[in-house]
Amino acid sequence: MSESALALKLRTAVETRDKLGQLLKLPAPPSSADAQALDFTSNDYLSLARSPELRRLFLERVQTAPQIFGSGGSRLIINPQEHTALEARLAKFFNAPDALVVSSGFDANVAFFSHIPQRGDIIIHDEFIHASIYDGMRSSRAHLLVPFAHNNLTEFRRALRETVEGNPGVAEGTTSVFLVVESVYSMDGSIAPLQLMSDTLEEELPKGNGHLVVDEAHATGVYGPQGRGIVAMCGLEDKCLARLHTFGKALSSTGAVLLSNPLIRKYLAGHGRAFMFTTAPNHTTILSVDCAIDVLESSTGARLQAQLLDTSTYLTTMLRTRLADIPQHIICLPTDLYRPISNNVETLPVTTLPTAIISILTQGAWELSAYLAKRGIIAKPVVFPAVPKDKSRVRLSVNADKTREGADRLINAVIDWAREVEAVYMTSNSADRYARL
Template sequence: MKLPENLTQKLENRKQNNSLRQLPSFNNLVDFSSNDYIGFSKSEAIFKQAHHYLIENDIIQNGATGSRLISGNHSLYQIAELFIAQFHGSESALIFNSGYDANVGFFSAVPQRNDVILYDELSHASIRDGIVMSNAKSYKFNHNDFEDLERLILKFPDTTIYIVTETVFSMDGDSPNLEELVALSEKYNCFLVVDEAHTLGVFGEKGEGLMQYLQLQDRIFARIMTFGKGLGCHGAAILGSSALKEYLVNFARSFIYTTGLSPHSVSTILTAYQHLETEKETIEKLRQNIVFFNQQKNLLGLKPMFVRSKSAIQSAIVPGNKNVKQLAGQLQDKGFDVKPILSPTVPEGQERLRFCIHSYNSQEEINQVLNLLGNFVF
């Protein structure tokens, strides 16, 4: 059956704008594109230990069999959630099937009619999709601009206000001033919610995330931790009070109306968290590589191209979908997997190459890819 004409036209528009998305083929290029910051997705030790844990505890089961509220709440969930809560210094943790599910579930269920959500304009699509599903009113504030945020707060006296941000933004790799944001939130009795997708495994002595690294975890309403990046597996957890967990179990539709994760998935999550306790050298190697990348881009005169970032995400602005795709192709032809980020994923004119730094990248690889970038650009 043919695709409806209006859908065909939308695809054609994407092709004309050089913005058509396509699934890439697997490659053996040097990895500067994945979110596997500390290499956990490829860890043979985690793979074997997660499997061994299931065998040792006689958990021979391929699937959850149903939603967690019916038949899918296998014993591993309680063990993993308790470990995660203790690891993050939180009263409770509730595992969701993905970071997208966690954000959609939270923002569609928690803010109520007559409440207000104030969110950073560069918040991830999953946050914005959840906000669209909410009955609350929502307004965006300028990126990391707390004067603009305070201006909005003052418009809504005697109102329940949720402030939403990310500790590291996925496209720019930058971070807000979290101490200032927490203080502002407390000043006006707002409920602060932070997405820590890109800080787990990256910041903190054991990769606990940026809020714990700054010792701010007890002064916010909720944290969303995503496992598909630094933890190298799949799923997410919402951290907060026991009352918040109880509320989400009762009202978060993306939690209620879906089959739970398999025991193998939850075993992998638990095992990966246990490895964070002992992987301090790997996390430190990632930090050293981030510092080295920043030093080298400065030495090569590339700093003006890049968004300021101290995280594992380093973005070089190359305006125009055609231009950034061409430059990415040149780097890939030389053996480096660097992906272009196109509009409309980012605003037109802000297209970019996004370099993701890993603990397993060598300094030689970092040097080579930045030298190639300089040669192609200048």
């Protein structure tokens, strides 16, 4: 039987992307050899997935918990006491008026941006915001979606002023403007200048119709007092309409919490389809998140946070130094990582903080990843469409259990690969083999 029209179109699309090296696909499950490799792929920033303390706390809690399986359905049908208790704790921990626990950060962003901006409102956003925010915005009733160049304060101010000038309701205070950013961006590890952005929003919209919304997914557990994020580190809790903290990265669980006020919580519970028609997180998840917060509040959390930032600082500094004399068209770091950095998070502007996300830019991302794998190091390539076509990279995610010795092993392998590519590039008559470089 011949292939259906649908199957033919799907197969053609898959094969085309595969030939271009742009096909995103599930990796093979880890092998026994992978278990011994040096892994720089996981977003388990604090290494809590392997934490003896978190394991002990969780097992103790499971033994006495009245329920550990399932949740019973949507929160609109059944609202377990454990879920509301965790929300109360998270609201207090993050210094927020209210909290809403959801099944995933993706669901939270889709629900919020689909429903909170009202008809005629305007959303100004960083061009690098997460796909889930884009999906939510596309479903929203907002009148305009206005992007600005990544982390560019000049471009943000220009976009905001043009919005005020072109929309009378904004100047009058009857039209709301949402500024949407991530505190830490997942591909470049760049950090938003939240304080300056918040100040600008207030200056340009003095009638209070400017609303800051921050996705803190990659900052949770890593920055700020007890890992409360960049917003808390800057003391901007009262300046944010909403913050998103996810549980699937530094907290080694699943789900997320949307921090806002009681009115927005009530509105989303009754309007947010991504929340209304989704089964609530199971009791096991609620227990694990509660235990992870215990760790963040303990000396163990502070120690893991310090270890992570120390290794991240070392790795970035050494990569920057060792890559300095290699042509940037072969390999380089993102612009942000060439700025001075320090692990003294209490005294520095946030844009100079070390980052646990370090991308190595190269058009030979697949080749570099394969080379590292042969050296017992796991680091995955990220290519178009996940990033722009000219920004292919190998993305490193540093965890608290990584050491300076492990960082040196990675750096040496990266430099060896780059030297080999440089030698081929310089000696080849046409350099066809490495045309992409």
